[in-house]
Amino acid sequence: MSAPASKSPATLHDVAREAGVSLATASRSLNGSTRKVNEAYRQRVVEAAQRLGYTTNLFAQAVAKGSTTTVALLVADIADPYFSSIAAGVIDAASEEGLVVTIAVTGRNAQRELDTVRALRGQRPRVMILAGSRTTGSAFEDQLRGELTSFEDTGGKVAFISQDAAPFATVLLDNRGGARDLAVALASLGYRDVAVITGPPEIRTAEERLEGFAAGLAECGIPLPADRIIHADFTRDGGYRGTQELLASGASVDLVFAVNDVMAVGVVSALREAGIVPGQGIGVAGYDDIPTVRDITPALTTVRIPLEDVGRRALQLATGSVHDAGAAPAPGEPAPIRTETIIRGSTPRR
Amino acid sequence: MSAPASKSPATLHDVAREAGVSLATASRSLNGSTRKVNEAYRQRVVEAAQRLGYTTNLFAQAVAKGSTTTVALLVADIADPYFSSIAAGVIDAASEEGLVVTIAVTGRNAQRELDTVRALRGQRPRVMILAGSRTTGSAFEDQLRGELTSFEDTGGKVAFISQDAAPFATVLLDNRGGARDLAVALASLGYRDVAVITGPPEIRTAEERLEGFAAGLAECGIPLPADRIIHADFTRDGGYRGTQELLASGASVDLVFAVNDVMAVGVVSALREAGIVPGQGIGVAGYDDIPTVRDITPALTTVRIPLEDVGRRALQLATGSVHDAGAAPAPGEPAPIRTETIIRGSTPRR
DNA sequence: CTGTTAGCGCTTTCAA
DNA sequence: TTGAAAGCGCTAACAG
Numbered sequence: 001m002s003a004p005a006s007k008s009p010a011t012l013h014d015v016a017r018e019a020g021v022s023l024a025t026a027s028r029s030l031n032g033s034t035r036k037v038n039e040a041y042r043q044r045v046v047e048a049a050q051r052l053g054y055t056t057n058l059f060a061q062a063v064a065k066g067s068t069t070t071v072a073l074l075v076a077d078i079a080d081p082y083f084s085s086i087a088a089g090v091i092d093a094a095s096e097e098g099l100v101v102t103i104a105v106t107g108r109n110a111q112r113e114l115d116t117v118r119a120l121r122g123q124r125p126r127v128m129i130l131a132g133s134r135t136t137g138s139a140f141e142d143q144l145r146g147e148l149t150s151f152e153d154t155g156g157k158v159a160f161i162s163q164d165a166a167p168f169a170t171v172l173l174d175n176r177g178g179a180r181d182l183a184v185a186l187a188s189l190g191y192r193d194v195a196v197i198t199g200p201p202e203i204r205t206a207e208e209r210l211e212g213f214a215a216g217l218a219e220c221g222i223p224l225p226a227d228r229i230i231h232a233d234f235t236r237d238g239g240y241r242g243t244q245e246l247l248a249s250g251a252s253v254d255l256v257f258a259v260n261d262v263m264a265v266g267v268v269s270a271l272r273e274a275g276i277v278p279g280q281g282i283g284v285a286g287y288d289d290i291p292t293v294r295d296i297t298p299a300l301t302t303v304r305i306p307l308e309d310v311g312r313r314a315l316q317l318a319t320g321s322v323h324d325a326g327a328a329p330a331p332g333e334p335a336p337i338r339t340e341t342i343i344r345g346s347t348p349r350r
Numbered sequence: 351m352s353a354p355a356s357k358s359p360a361t362l363h364d365v366a367r368e369a370g371v372s373l374a375t376a377s378r379s380l381n382g383s384t385r386k387v388n389e390a391y392r393q394r395v396v397e398a399a400q401r402l403g404y405t406t407n408l409f410a411q412a413v414a415k416g417s418t419t420t421v422a423l424l425v426a427d428i429a430d431p432y433f434s435s436i437a438a439g440v441i442d443a444a445s446e447e448g449l450v451v452t453i454a455v456t457g458r459n460a461q462r463e464l465d466t467v468r469a470l471r472g473q474r475p476r477v478m479i480l481a482g483s484r485t486t487g488s489a490f491e492d493q494l495r496g497e498l499t500s501f502e503d504t505g506g507k508v509a510f511i512s513q514d515a516a517p518f519a520t521v522l523l524d525n526r527g528g529a530r531d532l533a534v535a536l537a538s539l540g541y542r543d544v545a546v547i548t549g550p551p552e553i554r555t556a557e558e559r560l561e562g563f564a565a566g567l568a569e570c571g572i573p574l575p576a577d578r579i580i581h582a583d584f585t586r587d588g589g590y591r592g593t594q595e596l597l598a599s600g601a602s603v604d605l606v607f608a609v610n611d612v613m614a615v616g617v618v619s620a621l622r623e624a625g626i627v628p629g630q631g632i633g634v635a636g637y638d639d640i641p642t643v644r645d646i647t648p649a650l651t652t653v654r655i656p657l658e659d660v661g662r663r664a665l666q667l668a669t670g671s672v673h674d675a676g677a678a679p680a681p682g683e684p685a686p687i688r689t690e691t692i693i694r695g696s697t698p699r700r
Numbered sequence: 701c702t703g704t705t706a707g708c709g710c711t712t713t714c715a716a
Numbered sequence: 717t718t719g720a721a722a723g724c725g726c727t728a729a730c731a732g
Contacts, residue, residue, distance in 0.1 A: 008416070009474065009504040011709055022719045027711060036717060053500050058472040059409040059418065060709035063724050066358070068409065070452075078441060079641070079658075084434040091428060091455055100473065102420075102452040105441055122408040123450065124359065150403045154359040236641070265645045272647065291429070291586070295615045297622065297647040308429075361725055372703045377727060386701060410725035413708050 010052040019048035031056055058100075062124065067155075071101040071315065072125040074116060076108045076132040080235075080262060081290040082307065086131050086161065089311025097321060099126065106132045108203070108234065110140040117147050127157040127318035131311075134163055135202040159318035161310055163204050171314045171337060175205055175287075176212030178303040178339035182257070182285060183216025185341045186301075190350030191255040191283055192222055197242035197267060198259045199234035206234060209259040209287055228253065232263070239266025247274050254282055254350065261286035261293050264300055268346070283347035298345030310337055360402040369398035381406055408450075412474070417505075421451040421665065422475040424466060426458045426482040430585075430612060431640040432657065436481050436511065439661025447671060449476065456482045458553070458584065460490040467497050477507040477668035481661075484513055485552040509668040511660055513554050521664045521687060525555055525637075526562030528653040528689035532607070532635060533566025535691045536651070540700030541605040541633055542572055547592035547617060548609045549584035556584060559609040559637055578603065582613070589616025597624055604632055604700065611636035611643050614650055618696070633697035648695030660687055 016026035021041055029042040030049060048054075062068040071094045075083035087103060094101045104120060106113040113132060120128060128151065135141070148158050148168060160170040186194075196213060199206030214224045228251060232242035239258045243266065246256065256271075258264035264286025268278045278284045279298040286293060286302040293300035366376035371391055379392040380399060398404075412418040421444045425433035437453060444451045454470060456463040463482060470478060478501065485491070498508050498518060510520040536544075546563060549556030564574045578601060582592035589608045593616065596606065606621075608614035614636025618628045628634045629648040636643060636652040643650035 007504055009471075012711095013709075023710080024712080024719055024721095025717090028718090031710085032712095038717065041718085055468065055471045057413070057474060057709055059412045059474060060724095061711075062409045063407070063413050063708090063726085064710040064712080066711095066724065077438070078428075079431070079434045079438040081429070081431065081434075084429045084431075084437075087434075087453070088427070088429040088455070091453060095454070100452050100454070100470075102450050103437070103441060104445070104450070105438070118405065120450075121359075121405040124407060124409060147403075153357075155357065236645070265642070269645050292615070292642045292645075295586070295619050295642075295646055362727095363725075373726085374703060374705095374728085375701090378702090381726085388701065391702085407725055410708090411727075413710085414725075414727040416708065416727095 009057070010054040011057070012054070014052055015045060015049045015054050018052060019044040021045060031061065068124050068126055069099050070123050070125040071099045072120040072123060072128045073101050073103045074106055074113065074120070074128070074130045074132055075103065076106055078103060078105050081292060082260065082262065082288055083131060085290065085307035086311035086314075089308035089313075090129060090315050092308070093312040093315040097319060108132060108135070110135050110138040110144070114140045114144050114147065117144060121147070121151055125156065127159060127315065129159045129161065129314045129318065131161040131314070134160070134165065134204045136204050136207070137202055157318040159314045161314050163208065169317045171310050171317060173205075173305060173310070173337055174339055175208035176215070178305075178341070179209040179212030179287065180216035180219075181339070182287070182303050182341050183213045184220060185343060186255060186257075186283070186285060186347060187217060187220035187222055189343070189347060191347070193253045194222065194224060194255040194257060195228040195230065195246050195251060195253040196224065196257045196259065197230050197232055197239055197246065197263055199238065199263070200231060203234055206259045213257055227251070234260065234263065236262045236266040239263030240270045241266075243267045243270035255285065255347065256282065257285045259287055261288040261290045261300065261302055264302070265292065265296060268296055268300070279346045279348055285347055289342060294344075301344045301347040302342050304340040304342050305337060313337070359407070360404040361407070362404070364402055365395060365399045365404050368402060369394040371395060381411065418474050418476055419449050420473050420475040421449045422470045422473060422478045423451055423453045424456055424463065424470070424478070424480045424482050425453065426456055428453060428455050431642060432610065432612065432638050433481060435640065435657035436661035436664075439658035439663075440479060440665050442658070443662040443665040447669060458482060458485070460485050460488040460494070464490045464494050464497065467494060467501075471497070471501055475506065477509060477665065479509045479511065479664045479668065481511040481664070484510070484515065484554045486554050486557070487552055507668040509664045511664050513558065519667045521660050521667060523555075523655060523660070523687055524689055525558035526565070528655075528691070529559040529562030529637065530566035530569075531689070532637070532653050532691050533563045534570060535693060536605060536607075536633070536635060536697060537567060537570035537572055539693070539697060541697070543603045544572065544574060544605040544607060545578040545580065545596050545601060545603040546574065546607045546609065547580050547582055547589055547596065547613055549588065549613070550581060553584055556609045563607055577601070584610065584613065586612045586616040589613030590620045591616075593617045593620035605635065605697070606632065607635045609637055611638040611640045611650065611652055614652070615642065615646060618646055618650070629696045629698055635697055639692060651694045651697040652692050654690040654692050655687060663687070
């Protein structure tokens with residue numbers, strides 16, 4: 001271990017002295033907005049700062065200005081490709097605007113999500129992006145809404161990703177529509193006996209996709225009996241176990257739809273383990289189009305969501321900046337994200 | 351039932367007034383360390399805070415205390431499972447200590463990494479964790495070292511992940527040893543004609559794994575001709591293209607080792623696309639044991655690194671907290687991470 | 701134990 | 717333009 005802290009970082013004050021100017025001048029030439037500073041002075045200040053290895057103390061700056069450069073991002077699980085892709089988009093867009101993003105994980109736990117939001121408020125972030133799957137019926141929902149409302153009342157901005165969150169800005173993911181389209185596409189490929197592995201009933205995203213998928217099937221005259229709907233964890237292992245359950249039930253199906261790709265990956269593995277080759281006799285489809293589904297065998301049919309864009313969009317929606325010309329129809333409007341059905345090897349024509 | 355949402359967050363001052371106590375008392379009962387506050391007062395303060403929806407302004411607190419609760423994590427690409435798993439570990443460990451983590455991505459660009467470190471210093475983070483693959487020979491390396499040294503001189507802590515970074519704490523990943531063991535294991539399975547798809551020469555991790563692998567082969571009397579070593583991007587697509595290149599060269603190999611799993615995934619896909627079934631006639635191995643390699647077909651042989659632990663360890667190493675009893679041999683020492691060869695279906699005995 | 705009062709590092713009027 | 721000085725929200729001596 002090295003010796004405990006020796007010096008402390010150079011302050012603006014140090015820089016001012018070193019440059020022989022006033023604090024105010026130093027501030028203005030280093031971080032000031034309107035350049036009303038004598039170029040010669042500015043030069044000296046910049047050099048002094050350089051020499052001293054000075055970096056603006058963002059915290060102090062934030063306190064003085066009353067506004068920060070922080071973006072808080074809440075995700076259920078950062079190791080999940082769905083969220084890490086979104087995070088990549090958020091970070092990218094944020095750094096373009098000179099914003100720093102702090103990530104917190106909620107683990108799909110409403111209580112924890114609430115606590116996290118509360119804790120994060122202490123950072124006075126400029127914006128707060130909630131990407132964790134919204135749950136429904138939770139007693140915490142009202143409290144969360146309250147916390148966020150109060151956050152906005154005090155100058156913060158919040159953006160949700162996924163389903164419409166009442167008074168808050170939202171990057172809308174058309175789960176129902178995407179799933180419906182997928183169902184129709186699959187039906188037209190000849191699939192008739194389908195089962196769905198979905199997430200816990202409280203997860204809205206899972207519910208919506210399930211509903212949309214069922215609706216699409218119905219349009220094509222294909223039934224989706226209740227006993228063909230299996231609830232499991234919204235994870236790879238959930239898909240895996242759900243499939244085992246399905247297999248154990250002895251149901252004869254020609255297609256399994258998992259409401260998200262990580263679950264679908266679990267489905268594929270479970271099938272394989274049971275000696276069934278996905279894509280031969282039984283099709284598998286997922287949702288999200290996370291990077292890995294292209295590399296599993298067979299490649300997975302899914303519904304593509306431009307995840308990074310979603311993250312980017314969420315940030316822009318919240319900050320009100322739309323550098324993304326050509327993609328924003330009505331400025332400030334919750335431009336829905338376009339979703340696309342991607343048929344791959346896991347669902348050949350029957 | 352009032353709290354008319356003012357335009358700015360409630361301050362400690364507001365709380366103190368609402369509770370009818372002094373600023374100091376409010377501070378002490380809300381955030382103070384040693385509780386020397388009359389319980390009745392404390393109660394009133396807490397209630398007032400509650401009523402006003404007060405949350406400590408962490409920035410102001412940081413300015414006043416001269417220390418923050420921030421951890422800065424630098425990764426090359428947050429969407430890469432390697433990094434997102436590490437991030438998960440860091441975040442987890444950090445939140446246990448009440449620290450907030452901000453993530454920045456450097457995209458394996460030394461210049462950008464340097465800039466990012468500089469920018470991040472403005473946050474005065476308690477610790478800075480660099481997980482991006484260290485590059486070598488870059489002109490920026492010295493500058494980076496300088497920046498970090500100065501950061502430590504002014505009270506910060508830095509931790510590297512991967513290879514020993516001179517004066518800084520490091521969670522050591524034994525790339526050479528892990529790759530060597532893998533090579534030996536593979537040799538004993540009967541592989542003799544091997545090719546390696548590695549990353550750009552500047553990436554130390556890639557180089558080390560390559561060296562270790564070559565050494566292991568050498569121990570077993572297996573050559574690794576220079577023309578069997580292909581350099582490509584350190585990504586999935588790099589592995590993919592590298593494999594195409596290998597195939598085009600007409601070399602006859604019975605094993606392809608990609609220096610990391612994401613590349614190996616690309617290898618598998620490229621092989622498949624060329625009509626070659628990985629694991630039949632040609633084996634494939636990777637490194638890292640990211641979650642997805644278990645789900646591709648065939649499952650990938652690899653070297654397991656406990657990624658989340660690595661992240662957790664990095665944080666603990668930097669903060670000096672070792673709640674992780676039983677895993678730390680010599681407190682403060684750079685406990686090397688144990689690595690494990692995992693043979694899976696992609697490399698059956700020949 | 702409680703309240704007063706200086707700061708922390710920076711921004712920003714407000715005069716000069 | 718520049719500098720002096722008053723904060724920003726909070727903590728930490730220091731008296732009371």
